[in-house]
Amino acid sequence: MFGLDFLLNISSFLTIIAIISIFFIPYRYKAHLAASAVLFNAFATSFLALHVLTGNNLDFLVSAGSFFGNISIHIDDLSAWFILIINFSSITGVFYGAGYLKAYKDSSARLNLHWILFILFQLSMVWVCMLQHGFAFLVAWEVMSLSSMLLVIYDHNNPKTIRAGINYLVQMHISVAFLSVGFIWIYFQTSSFNFQGIETFSNSTNNILLFLIFFVGFGIKAGFIPLHTWLPHAHPAAPSHVSGVMSGVIVKLGIYGIFRVASFLGSDFILLGEIVLTISIITGIYGILNAAVHRDFKRMLAYCTIENIGIIGIGIGLGMIGIGNGSSLLYYLGFGGALLHVLNHSLFKSLLFYSAGSVYQQTHTRDMDKLGGLIKSMPQTALLFLIGAIAIAGIPPFNGFISEFIIYSGLVEGLKSNNLDQISLIVLTLAGISMIGGISILTFTKTFGTIFLGSAREKMHHKPQEVSYLMLIPQYFIIAAMLSVSFVPLFYIKPISKILHGLFSHFEISEPSAFLSYSENLSKISIYSTLFIGIIVLVWTIRLYVVRNKSKKMEPTWGCSYTAPNTRMQYTGKSFSKPLGKIFSFLLIERKQFHEIDNGEIFPVSRKYATFYHDFFETRIIDRITQRIIYAVNYFKFIQNGRMQSYVLYGIVFIIAIFILTFLDIIQ
Amino acid sequence: MLSVILIILAGIFFTGIVIRTKSIASGRKGPGLLQPIKDVIRLFKKGSVYSETTSFIFQIAPTIYFSSIIMAMLVVPFGQSKGLISFNGDFIFFAYVLALGKFFSIISALDTGSSFEGMGASREALYSMFAEPAFFILMGSLAILTGFSSFQEIFSALHLGSYVSYAIATLATFVLLMVAMVENSRMPIDDPKTHLELTMVHEVMILDNSGFDLGLILTAGYLKFAIFGALIFNLFVGMVSYQYAIPLFFAIEAFMAVLVGLIESFMARFRMSHNAQFIVALTSVALLIFFGVLLVSGKFL
Numbered sequence: 001m002f003g004l005d006f007l008l009n010i011s012s013f014l015t016i017i018a019i020i021s022i023f024f025i026p027y028r029y030k031a032h033l034a035a036s037a038v039l040f041n042a043f044a045t046s047f048l049a050l051h052v053l054t055g056n057n058l059d060f061l062v063s064a065g066s067f068f069g070n071i072s073i074h075i076d077d078l079s080a081w082f083i084l085i086i087n088f089s090s091i092t093g094v095f096y097g098a099g100y101l102k103a104y105k106d107s108s109a110r111l112n113l114h115w116i117l118f119i120l121f122q123l124s125m126v127w128v129c130m131l132q133h134g135f136a137f138l139v140a141w142e143v144m145s146l147s148s149m150l151l152v153i154y155d156h157n158n159p160k161t162i163r164a165g166i167n168y169l170v171q172m173h174i175s176v177a178f179l180s181v182g183f184i185w186i187y188f189q190t191s192s193f194n195f196q197g198i199e200t201f202s203n204s205t206n207n208i209l210l211f212l213i214f215f216v217g218f219g220i221k222a223g224f225i226p227l228h229t230w231l232p233h234a235h236p237a238a239p240s241h242v243s244g245v246m247s248g249v250i251v252k253l254g255i256y257g258i259f260r261v262a263s264f265l266g267s268d269f270i271l272l273g274e275i276v277l278t279i280s281i282i283t284g285i286y287g288i289l290n291a292a293v294h295r296d297f298k299r300m301l302a303y304c305t306i307e308n309i310g311i312i313g314i315g316i317g318l319g320m321i322g323i324g325n326g327s328s329l330l331y332y333l334g335f336g337g338a339l340l341h342v343l344n345h346s347l348f349k350s351l352l353f354y355s356a357g358s359v360y361q362q363t364h365t366r367d368m369d370k371l372g373g374l375i376k377s378m379p380q381t382a383l384l385f386l387i388g389a390i391a392i393a394g395i396p397p398f399n400g401f402i403s404e405f406i407i408y409s410g411l412v413e414g415l416k417s418n419n420l421d422q423i424s425l426i427v428l429t430l431a432g433i434s435m436i437g438g439i440s441i442l443t444f445t446k447t448f449g450t451i452f453l454g455s456a457r458e459k460m461h462h463k464p465q466e467v468s469y470l471m472l473i474p475q476y477f478i479i480a481a482m483l484s485v486s487f488v489p490l491f492y493i494k495p496i497s498k499i500l501h502g503l504f505s506h507f508e509i510s511e512p513s514a515f516l517s518y519s520e521n522l523s524k525i526s527i528y529s530t531l532f533i534g535i536i537v538l539v540w541t542i543r544l545y546v547v548r549n550k551s552k553k554m555e556p557t558w559g560c561s562y563t564a565p566n567t568r569m570q571y572t573g574k575s576f577s578k579p580l581g582k583i584f585s586f587l588l589i590e591r592k593q594f595h596e597i598d599n600g601e602i603f604p605v606s607r608k609y610a611t612f613y614h615d616f617f618e619t620r621i622i623d624r625i626t627q628r629i630i631y632a633v634n635y636f637k638f639i640q641n642g643r644m645q646s647y648v649l650y651g652i653v654f655i656i657a658i659f660i661l662t663f664l665d666i667i668q
Numbered sequence: 669m670l671s672v673i674l675i676i677l678a679g680i681f682f683t684g685i686v687i688r689t690k691s692i693a694s695g696r697k698g699p700g701l702l703q704p705i706k707d708v709i710r711l712f713k714k715g716s717v718y719s720e721t722t723s724f725i726f727q728i729a730p731t732i733y734f735s736s737i738i739m740a741m742l743v744v745p746f747g748q749s750k751g752l753i754s755f756n757g758d759f760i761f762f763a764y765v766l767a768l769g770k771f772f773s774i775i776s777a778l779d780t781g782s783s784f785e786g787m788g789a790s791r792e793a794l795y796s797m798f799a800e801p802a803f804f805i806l807m808g809s810l811a812i813l814t815g816f817s818s819f820q821e822i823f824s825a826l827h828l829g830s831y832v833s834y835a836i837a838t839l840a841t842f843v844l845l846m847v848a849m850v851e852n853s854r855m856p857i858d859d860p861k862t863h864l865e866l867t868m869v870h871e872v873m874i875l876d877n878s879g880f881d882l883g884l885i886l887t888a889g890y891l892k893f894a895i896f897g898a899l900i901f902n903l904f905v906g907m908v909s910y911q912y913a914i915p916l917f918f919a920i921e922a923f924m925a926v927l928v929g930l931i932e933s934f935m936a937r938f939r940m941s942h943n944a945q946f947i948v949a950l951t952s953v954a955l956l957i958f959f960g961v962l963l964v965s966g967k968f969l
Contacts (some may be wrong), residue, residue: 437763
């Protein structure tokens, strides 16, 4: 009889075999092999995850030498939830990617590396969720960051891609630095690298600083402002299946970390919850405002990820306030909404990235203002993008509404508190999240309308066509999953309430009956959504019946008496969002590049006019800080002078110093 | 069920009253009260012209827009009787169902590839975005005041406390009336009778719609007004019994229609660039309600 840990062993073993054999198999089958490795790992770990979600937690011990001691692998409900999400996105990603990369027929070495990294990437993400030993966790975290960074720079001939990759690499290491500080601090206080150490630690010491250190570390991954600046660079640079998985899943691991750390905290929930709530609502508004104005549709999606992280963060903040207030309903609604939104966002964001990737593959541009009318040449992609857009705007009958509704209910529930600060904060959050909803309608009508509707704004070199079924089918699977969330919400709510029931073990949180009544609300909503669809079908049928014998003519669009319009005169995405950009010009910094006509210039030649939107936090805060640091570090340049002799000297000085210090018993 | 029937009845006359008021205010006799409905019926009988640029989005959008209004109508309660759909947090559903209709009306305007319609779509998206926070702060405040979170429970518990709640209801009327103006693209925000495409918001979005689709869009507009009228009516009625409530409902709807007509007769449309500020000011009125509620419920201590 094999234990369940046998599955983990065999998955690691097969992964190594797959990685080695990927070099030797013919070019055509590399993607197949990668896909089967990802599938196998996904099934193995999903089996464990399902085992946990339907039964008890799993614990394995791996002995790792005398220094690290035993590394505990612990799969609880929370890990299981994230593992399932990771696996679903990775599977759709690998199949979509196999189709997507067919266009790149250049080098086999590049493909080898790409698929190896993709397998590692998935496996490391899963391991991040399973490891409960600080040091081992950091190793898995690092493998995940490095493999995803190398996946981002697939198109490494482009200097912009390399820049984005380096930016990502540096920021991920700032994140690791914070996490290491956190784990080392705990190690020195409790002499344990295990996550349980956090619990021991937080029962004895003040939690606030520790939580904030972890929040910064995980928040860089998740993309809370002002730590978000890697996202808008890395996501557009990466190939679309990678950006889909990264945006769908890897940022969620930041959320996983925050959940994990929060679950070990012992006190100060109200203050920390209010901090998280405040940061999150600003993150949400800032993210969606930027998404609304950008022309690069993948960058727009990256900013939209930031917005959704904000919404998830609102849920987390509410849940923490709920613990602080002792209101278990608020706890369930806040954290439950956040967990469901993690799932939902991973679904529709990867769908949007995949369909945007299909557009990119066919048109070779990410600038939506050069596109238009693609719904005629790529109808399926257009429909997929439209469904993703409606879902992400949180509109019924799709799944985004379900999770946003839970978070809204949490906010309304939070209003019942008696604390004036909390009520004011929550009312402002309510206003903010409704504004986020409004702006995301603006953003996604703009994006969908500009890319797919109207007529083509510029002539394409080759006519765009519908992409291959290998790329379309994963997206249909995602839509099926999305519909299952919106029409059978209880199927997902039950595991969530199980996760939440066991998560904060040292708090008396009973399964509240009121939460179940909220879940009944959710099944009511799915009935009403069905009714809604029924009404639409009914009206449509009536329409078909009434107009069946009526005349139907096709004429040019009404041009307001102007008879010679051309396609360049259509409203562009840029002009669509310009009024919003003007109103929020204090946050959305617009830089214009143009030459004014000089005084003496009698025969002006043709000239260019270009505008760019800059990230407020990047240009106004982070760049300035880095410039100061570079300026200060400049003074120490003489140390790195490029002369081998001085480097040898440094080594000798160091060895002598160690020797003397040990000799004098100053260090031991 | 009662609310649905009453809203449809009110919707039939609402726009007629607005137009009649405007005619009388400008010294004309004006068309009959049923003229808007006759227009719609005439449209239903006509064939349609589609733009060559458009896709199936343009054909399906009016249907979805109309259905979203119907769906929103089912949520609205009538005094003590629930709407057909009623659950905790149904006002969120209400707002988001309306948003789906808006989403489709915006993309159908973009589908024509006309720069004028794009302009109108952009403005519609922007203004309705600014109106959202006011509505949600208002509903949140009423939820604090009453301790409930569905339309029907909130409205029936609103006046059980003290008479101060009528003052709050009056402010809330202002907010809802203005939200209705934004949602329906009526006067201070948008002039439905303007003659220049550049200055239109809603009217320019439906320039290319014709026949049955245009009829659907117009009907949806009439119903939308009546829905907001019903919400305002609910702010005051609470537990009043039906024989008073039903006449009161029509009185309030008629009063609102006359008010809209008078506003449109005696006010000029705001400058486009001032609209956003105006709608943000609406949010601050909603915040005023919030503080009022805090005072009344004694949480300001």
